[in-house]
């Protein structure tokens with residue numbers, strides 16, 4: 001038994017948040033799932049095993065983010081991919097993404113368990129501070145994410161509801 005991280009297409013950060021009980025990373029587990037068929041997005045929390053449980057706990061959705069650049073050849077309409085709820089909010093709540101390249105900024109820290117310690121050592125920790133927060137690091141991360149989004153997202157459909 002182990003836990004398996006998946007990574008946000010928009011910011012490249014992990015969906016797991018357990019790092020020394022540090023509450024400032026709690027936002028990482030809050031995710032929104034989108035489907036290729038452009039049906040309504042689902043808000044939930046990541047379970048650390050490749051699944052997202054909806055906030056009302058009525059749905060569990062398997063995601064496969066690790067190698068996904070939506071939409072991709074062979075992608076089924078039922079295929080689901082996820083982004084952080086905070087990243088989704090700051091990018092205007094799209095119900096689908098069409099991107100040129102997923103964000104790989106933090107790829108050096110991707111592994112079965114995200115390299116939080118290495119990130120801190122490399123002084124890159126601000127890249128996992130909530131971009132919706134008012135802190136200096138949060139604002140810095142917001143700018144990083146929006147730079148990526150504005151350069152590599154071709155379009156995002158309007159969100160109709162949850």
Ligand SMILES: [Zn+2]
Pocket residue numbers: 008009010011012013083084087
């Ligand atoms: Zn993100």
